[in-house]
Amino acid sequence: MKNDSAGEKVAMVMPEVLEPDNVLAVVRYRGEIQYRLSDRENWILDWNRRRQEYATAGHPVLELRAMAQQRAGVAILDQDTVELFLNAPGVHRIDPGFLRKSLLERFDSAQSWWDVEFLFPIAFVDFDNRRFAGFYQDGPRLERYVPDDWKGEFSDFANTFPEELYPSAAKFWIVDGRDLLLELIERGRDG
Secondary structure (H helix, E strand, O other): OEEOOOOOEEEOOOHHHOOOOEEEEEEEEOOEEEEEEEEHHHHOOEHHHHHHHHHHOOOOOOOHHHHHHHHOOOOEOOOOOHHHHHOOOOOEEEOHHHHHHHHHHHHOOOOOHHHHHHHOOOEEEEOOOOEEEEOOOOOOOHHHOOOOOOEEEEOOHHHHOOOOOOOHHHOOOEEOOEEHHHHHHHHHHHO
């Protein structure tokens, strides 16, 4: 662990824990971009909505309180509950420098983005603008389960969001002016 500029503990998590159940998300909160690691289900912002959909379809559902235990009792993650969520034990802040280093260690041997996908965020959660964007290949459709006053979308936020929303300086895969993510995508197309 190390402290960031605000004195918060920033986890130095080994990439091996970045597995299908533990995924990265970009969090924009109070103008700051952060990378957070948590269980994939924690990026479902509105568990009430998800639970209702399951119940309507006739599937068994857990009690909401039991579901919310893993994220500090937060059933609806929005601008009012974000601090509780960010301080929950299962939500780890990840140093982008660590992610950059991990990517650089694997970059030369990676045949495509797929070889290092676990290092990249699957969601952009913008608490400042009440916007959620998901971009992933499997799992629940996270963008469907957003609070009523939020916009949810499936979007390649890493490449399409404007600079003022997701600045290049915050993207750990941009190194010395090179966009390593785009290079990996091209490598995969050419291979």
